[in-house]
Amino acid sequence: EIGISKFAWAFNGGLIAGGLLLTFFVLNFVFLMEGWVRFIFLGAALSTGLSGTLVGILPMNNIGPHIVAAMTFFYSGMFSTFSFSLYVLFQKRSIYPKWLSFPGILSALAFFALIFLTKPISSEESQLEVPSPFSQNRPSFWATPFIEWIAVLSILLWVILVAGYYLTRLK
Numbered sequence: 001e002i003g004i005s006k007f008a009w010a011f012n013g014g015l016i017a018g019g020l021l022l023t024f025f026v027l028n029f030v031f032l033m034e035g036w037v038r039f040i041f042l043g044a045a046l047s048t049g050l051s052g053t054l055v056g057i058l059p060m061n062n063i064g065p066h067i068v069a070a071m072t073f074f075y076s077g078m079f080s081t082f083s084f085s086l087y088v089l090f091q092k093r094s095i096y097p098k099w100l101s102f103p104g105i106l107s108a109l110a111f112f113a114l115i116f117l118t119k120p121i122s123s124e125e126s127q128l129e130v131p132s133p134f135s136q137n138r139p140s141f142w143a144t145p146f147i148e149w150i151a152v153l154s155i156l157l158w159v160i161l162v163a164g165y166y167l168t169r170l171k
Helices: 008-032 037-057 060-090 098-117 123-127 143-170
Strands: none
Touching: 008 037, 008 143, 037 060, 060 098, 060 143, 098 143
């Protein structure tokens, strides 16, 4: 959050760059997929990358649009990793091995846990136009941001594994 963290610019810049890179990554490898399901995956994956970029452009200082962008990222991230995994599992002519579906399923499960099994920050804070400093009254362990980080790291791991597999095929 700008004004709360002196490194907010770096974090938000990383979200912007990461979302754009994810978008370009998806655009490059979706053409290796076959069938109509690739278009469903493409839509969900583009939504994931672009909404991830928006999370950085709209930091928590602008809480309403930030939450919309973040929830779009979480839902589309869940759907894109899950649809890719189903594609890999059931497509007969996929260039990807079946084992590559499991990191996507794990990522989708992490997003599912974040969306459906955690409690929002708080209804009072999310309804404020200007959020209160989250550093006050923060619990020593907070499940929501912990699972949020697991979801973000799981999609990064998924990208690394898919890209790594693809790069080994180029040699």
